[in-house]
Amino acid sequence: MTMRTSWALVVGTFLVLILGLGALGFFVLDQAESIISLLAKQTGDFGAEKQQLFRALAHESRIIIISLLAIALLTAGAVLWGLSVHVLRPLQKVVAGFDAMAYGDLSVPLERFGRNELGQLSAAVRALQQRLSQTLALVRLSTDAVYRGAQHIASGNNDFSVRAQQQVVKLKQTASQMAALSARVKQHADHARQARHITESAARATSNGSDSVVALVATMMEISQEVHRIADAVALIDTIASQANRLALLASVEAAQAGERGQGFRVVAAEVMGLSRHSSDTAQEIRALIDASATAVKLGLEQADQAGRSIDDIVCAVKQVNNLMDGITSSSRDQSQGIEQINRAIAQMDQVTQRNADLVRQDAKAADQVEAEAAQLKKAVSVFKLTPEVEARLVTNRYDKAAEWMQTLTPEDIDKALRTKAKRRRAA
Numbered sequence: 001m002t003m004r005t006s007w008a009l010v011v012g013t014f015l016v017l018i019l020g021l022g023a024l025g026f027f028v029l030d031q032a033e034s035i036i037s038l039l040a041k042q043t044g045d046f047g048a049e050k051q052q053l054f055r056a057l058a059h060e061s062r063i064i065i066i067s068l069l070a071i072a073l074l075t076a077g078a079v080l081w082g083l084s085v086h087v088l089r090p091l092q093k094v095v096a097g098f099d100a101m102a103y104g105d106l107s108v109p110l111e112r113f114g115r116n117e118l119g120q121l122s123a124a125v126r127a128l129q130q131r132l133s134q135t136l137a138l139v140r141l142s143t144d145a146v147y148r149g150a151q152h153i154a155s156g157n158n159d160f161s162v163r164a165q166q167q168v169v170k171l172k173q174t175a176s177q178m179a180a181l182s183a184r185v186k187q188h189a190d191h192a193r194q195a196r197h198i199t200e201s202a203a204r205a206t207s208n209g210s211d212s213v214v215a216l217v218a219t220m221m222e223i224s225q226e227v228h229r230i231a232d233a234v235a236l237i238d239t240i241a242s243q244a245n246r247l248a249l250l251a252s253v254e255a256a257q258a259g260e261r262g263q264g265f266r267v268v269a270a271e272v273m274g275l276s277r278h279s280s281d282t283a284q285e286i287r288a289l290i291d292a293s294a295t296a297v298k299l300g301l302e303q304a305d306q307a308g309r310s311i312d313d314i315v316c317a318v319k320q321v322n323n324l325m326d327g328i329t330s331s332s333r334d335q336s337q338g339i340e341q342i343n344r345a346i347a348q349m350d351q352v353t354q355r356n357a358d359l360v361r362q363d364a365k366a367a368d369q370v371e372a373e374a375a376q377l378k379k380a381v382s383v384f385k386l387t388p389e390v391e392a393r394l395v396t397n398r399y400d401k402a403a404e405w406m407q408t409l410t411p412e413d414i415d416k417a418l419r420t421k422a423k424r425r426r427a428a
Helices: 003-043 045-102 117-381 388-396 399-409 411-427
Strands: none
16 A cells, blocks of 8 residues: 555545534534424424524534535645645655665656655655765776776786796706706716826826836936946057057067067067057047947937926826816816706796796686676676766776765764754754
């Protein structure tokens, strides 16, 4: 049953009661007039006079009753019109506003209906409509911001996931390259150790050669000394030959002076002179050979000395090469250890990158879920049609300015506004 029907029943019931009372009044007047007519016939002239007075009174009463009925009908019509204009129509507009808000349309304007209770109700509904519009506007802006942020996060996570996968591939390539480099460094270290062994063998051989050269120099020195002794002996033989030759000459002279008695002595002297001359020639040849041998020995000594110095230089060089090979071996060992550490670090980075990639994929899924939820919320909020003022603010204002509108929605402000309106109603 609607309010209009309820009020119509109330007014109809009031009219029925008024009409019933009016009919009852007419009935009572008619019955009283009949009774007075019967009494007038019995009482004569006095009764007739009273009957005339009662009829005039009854006629006035009927006029009053009819007037009262007319006034009651007019009052009922005025009440119905007033209820329809000042109560029912405003309530219908308020109900229409609530229906529109129920279907998501917050743009239906509500009129002001004075300062009475209906006016306060329409003002409260209008304030509710405005606050709902502002709240939904903020929700729409927040939803748009969340949706755009979720899209941005999802896009960034996808890009980061691709870069993480690329980084994983590059780390694997780097790990394989470092493994190859580690193998080459180990091979170089092995080669360095082999070269060190070879240089040590060469150093030992060179040291042995140096010892042989020293022995050769000593032998050459002994030969030189023996050659000098032989030269001295040959010089002595040459001296003896010269003296024998002079003695032979003296003997020949003496033999010549002796004549025939010195003939045999002369022959012996000649033989001695020949022998001394032959000994002198042979000594000269031996001296020439000894001089050549001495020169060769001297040259051999110089060459042996030079060979000894060269071997010493080779020994020093081999020692330097050994030191360098030791340094190369130590550096190769350090490089191998460093490469192993780098390989372990790369393996750890690979694990961390894999975990980061998994986390990025999880974040991407979460961002997609947030984006889907934001899209659903945006779709749900877009059903509401806001007031033109709020729609304009949505177009022109940003999120931070829209958030300023919501400052009036604090519980303290709402309680203060409700207390103020309650005081105004009590004052009215």
